[in-house]
Amino acid sequence: MKMHSADFSADARAALADRQLQRALGNVQRGFVEKRRKARDKLPEFDALRDSAKAIKDHTLAHLDLYLETYETRVKESGGHVHWAADEAEARDIVLDICRNAGAQTVTKGKSMISEEIALNPFLETNGLTVVETDLGEYIIQLRGEHPSHIIAPAVHVNRDEVEADFRRHHDFLPASRNLEAPESLLSEARGVLREKFLAADVGITGANFLIAETGSSIIVTNEGNGDLTQLLPRVHIVLASLEKVVPTLEDASQILRLLARSASGQEFSVYTTLSTGPRRPEDPDGPAEYHVVLLDNGRSKMLGTEFQDMLRCIRCGACLNHCPVYHAIGGHAYGSVYPGPMGAVLSPALAGVDKAGALPNASTFCGRCEEVCPMRIPLPKMMRQWREREFAQNMSPPTQRYGIRLWAFFARRPALYRLMAGAAASLLRMMGRNGRIASLPLGGGWTATRDFPAPQGRTFQEMWRARGKKVA
Amino acid sequence: MPASDKESPRRVALFVTCLVDLMRPVVGFAAVKLLGDAGCIVEVPGDQTCCGQPAWNSGDRADAQAIARKTIALLEKYDHVVVPSGSCAGMIARHYPEMFSNDLHWRGRAERLAAKTHELTSFLTDVLGVGTVEAAFDGAVTYHDSCAGLRELGIREQPRRLLAGVDGLSLTELADSEACCGFGGTFCVKYPDISTAIVDRKIGAVAASGADTLLAGDLGCLMNMAGRLSREGHTVKVRHVAEVLAGMAGGPAIGEGAGKEGKQ
Numbered sequence: 126m127k128m129h130s131a132d133f134s135a136d137a138r139a140a141l142a143d144r145q146l147q148r149a150l151g152n153v154q155r156g157f158v159e160k161r162r163k164a165r166d167k168l169p170e171f172d173a174l175r176d177s178a179k180a181i182k183d184h185t186l187a188h189l190d191l192y193l194e195t196y197e198t199r200v201k202e203s204g205g206h207v208h209w210a211a212d213e214a215e216a217r218d219i220v221l222d223i224c225r226n227a228g229a230q231t232v233t234k235g236k237s238m239i240s241e242e243i244a245l246n247p248f249l250e251t252n253g254l255t256v257v258e259t260d261l262g263e264y265i266i267q268l269r270g271e272h273p274s275h276i277i278a279p280a281v282h283v284n285r286d287e288v289e290a291d292f293r294r295h296h297d298f299l300p301a302s303r304n305l306e307a308p309e310s311l312l313s314e315a316r317g318v319l320r321e322k323f324l325a326a327d328v329g330i331t332g333a334n335f336l337i338a339e340t341g342s343s344i345i346v347t348n349e350g351n352g353d354l355t356q357l358l359p360r361v362h363i364v365l366a367s368l369e370k371v372v373p374t375l376e377d378a379s380q381i382l383r384l385l386a387r388s389a390s391g392q393e394f395s396v397y398t399t400l401s402t403g404p405r406r407p408e409d410p411d412g413p414a415e416y417h418v419v420l421l422d423n424g425r426s427k428m429l430g431t432e433f434q435d436m437l438r439c440i441r442c443g444a445c446l447n448h449c450p451v452y453h454a455i456g457g458h459a460y461g462s463v464y465p466g467p468m469g470a471v472l473s474p475a476l477a478g479v480d481k482a483g484a485l486p487n488a489s490t491f492c493g494r495c496e497e498v499c500p501m502r503i504p505l506p507k508m509m510r511q512w513r514e515r516e517f518a519q520n521m522s523p524p525t526q527r528y529g530i531r532l533w534a535f536f537a538r539r540p541a542l543y544r545l546m547a548g549a550a551a552s553l554l555r556m557m558g559r560n561g562r563i564a565s566l567p568l569g570g571g572w573t574a575t576r577d578f579p580a581p582q583g584r585t586f587q588e589m590w591r592a593r594g595k596k597v598a
Numbered sequence: 599m600p601a602s603d604k605e606s607p608r609r610v611a612l613f614v615t616c617l618v619d620l621m622r623p624v625v626g627f628a629a630v631k632l633l634g635d636a637g638c639i640v641e642v643p644g645d646q647t648c649c650g651q652p653a654w655n656s657g658d659r660a661d662a663q664a665i666a667r668k669t670i671a672l673l674e675k676y677d678h679v680v681v682p683s684g685s686c687a688g689m690i691a692r693h694y695p696e697m698f699s700n701d702l703h704w705r706g707r708a709e710r711l712a713a714k715t716h717e718l719t720s721f722l723t724d725v726l727g728v729g730t731v732e733a734a735f736d737g738a739v740t741y742h743d744s745c746a747g748l749r750e751l752g753i754r755e756q757p758r759r760l761l762a763g764v765d766g767l768s769l770t771e772l773a774d775s776e777a778c779c780g781f782g783g784t785f786c787v788k789y790p791d792i793s794t795a796i797v798d799r800k801i802g803a804v805a806a807s808g809a810d811t812l813l814a815g816d817l818g819c820l821m822n823m824a825g826r827l828s829r830e831g832h833t834v835k836v837r838h839v840a841e842v843l844a845g846m847a848g849g850p851a852i853g854e855g856a857g858k859e860g861k862q
Contacts, residue, residue, distance in 0.1 A: 490796070533652060550620060
């Protein structure tokens with residue numbers, strides 16, 4: 126998986142200075158958080174469901190080989206094909222082969238983060254195919270030539286005016302005088318344009334929220350119904366999924382589905398929950414003639430049995446992004462990864478390498494709200510800390526930070542020396558203070574550029590406590 | 599009031615934390631007073647330094663473990679360990695056992711210490727059953743729930759229950775009170791711009807609350823919020839909750855000059 130940014134700090138600064146983005150991010154903070162809270166409060170068994178969902182995924186991951194092979198067998202029995210892709214290059218080649226064998230010119234796509242992970246669109250386009258995103262958010266992003274900034278709301282950083290401008294620029298076959306003021310008019314224009322594309326498509330590609338081992342089905346959830354048209358109308362349907370999406374039974378998927386939309390958007394259920402099993406059978410009214418599943422590993426099987434295995438429980442609801450103070454401040458693009466926010470801070474180093482994505486697990490205050498809202502009870506801060514441990518052990522964290530911590534720890538292990546240093550530091554800082562605060566601290570510019578540093582009271586507690594003890598004695 | 603007068607007094611170790619030791623000793627003395635008033639015999643083990651959180655959160659497991667071993671050996675002989683900080687108490691109560699997951703001997707010792715380590719307001723209310731404290735504070739206060747205390751230790755109602763008994767004090771809740779203040783230990787200097795953006799939302803909520811005093815239970819968060827409030831020209835005073843509960847809020851607030859002392 127490609128990281129889009131080499132300098133997280135600089136990109137974060139740019140995001141903080143982007144006023145339009147900052148306005149858009151206000152909606153994440155207010156909208157998603159409140160909606161999830163209401164949905165959770167209305168379901169008394171919400172936390173019990175979380176326990177159950179975690180148990181289902183833990184069990185599945187412990188027997189992943191068994192369930193994947195069962196799933197493959199069932200897909201084949203229903204007349205479909207399963208392709209195993211070890212990495213993203215293999216996955217792209219498999220998809221291109223299927224498209225070429227189908228003589229395809231146009232490909233429609235439902236929302237798929239895996240397709241972002243393997244950078245499928247530019248690859249197919251380079252190879253002469255026309256690719257059309259059909260999720261409204263993804264469609265907007267595609268017109269703008271951007272990447273999604275959120276895993277369930279890809280265009281959350283874009284405002285209405287920008288969408289109107291994009292539509293006017295790209296839909297130049299429509300009358301320039303048309304009125305697009307109401308958000309609904311934008312929606313219906315997108316619907317009209319996309320309808321043509323659906324009908325013209327030769328191949329439809331969707332992601333999968335779940336793969337069901339007992340039936341060989343895949344499940345997608347959408348709010349726009351675009352997924353249904355993507356997978357029903359073209360002659361060929363490709364399901365693009367990573368291998369941890371499998372669960373044993375439909376009952377298992379049903380339980381986790383009760384958490385998914387509530388955690389994501391605060392809906393009780395997504396508007397469409399669509400199952401697909403194999404190609405069209407003779408008695409079916411519609412459906413594709415060919416049904417392919419591309420199962421992507423891309424580093425996931427290496428996470429099994431490690432301290433990062435719990436991350437494979439993730440169902441991509443986005444709740445951790447929606448509740449993250451860092452995501453609220455900078456949005457998704459600054460992370461420079463397909464997967465932003467807390468889940469991305471854990472997953473991106475696993476997929477792209479901690480040498481490339483090392484800034485991400487450090488970009489957290491460890492406030493713990495992500496873990497608190499995670500429907501799958503993934504210990505995200507703990508795993509970010511584990512990435513930091515790997516960085517520290519491999520001397521990848523910045524030298525000033527590493528030596529600073531080691532020097533401080535040297536004193537913290539030696540109480541007598543520590544007391545001496547603390548006493549000296551307290552008096553020194555006290556002297557530097559004006560009106561009880563220090564406006565500029567040498568080596569502490571990270572703090573004092575935007576904040577005063579409160580001056581200490583003067584003597585350490587230990588000094589005062591000891592002095593008092595002597596007095597009393 | 600102690601839960602039972604018949605019990606022998608509890609021998610409590612105060613782990614004062616490195617920030618309180620260095621920056622704001624009055625919080626330590628406030629804790630000593632609150633614990634003493636509740637019938638505890640308070641001791642301050644002299645060889646305490648820091649809980650090791652900066653090393654642990656920076657990925658320096660070896661140093662974090664070395665500091666933790668010293669801290670465990672120092673504190674394990676007491677009936678209880680009380681800490682005027684949610685994040686340092688959480689470090690001992692939650693992270694020490696995790697740190698030694700592969701070391702049976704130290705894990706056992708860490709778990710035993712974890713079980714008797716408490717954040718100050720939680721110890722007073724949950725363990726000692728203190729209902730009210732003898733204190734007066736004339737002011738409109740608001741309260742910031744520090745993240746580690748709130749989410750690792752479930753501290754939310756405890757400080758509010760104690761504050762409700764302080765004469766003259768009125769409490770207004772912050773909007774979005776569960777949001778982080780942006781401190782995050784080393785985060786605030788590693789990513790100062792993001793940290794500042796986060797604390798700006800917090801001080802916006804503080805200003806909107808109309809309170810003249812901001813309280814919390816963790817000195818790191820308090821210094822972060824106080825530093826930004828004063829830099830932005832706000833006059834809200836910032837204090838550790840223990841200062842108010844112990845009736846020791848007469849001196850300068852955090853980041854406030856001694857010159858103002860006489861005015862209070």
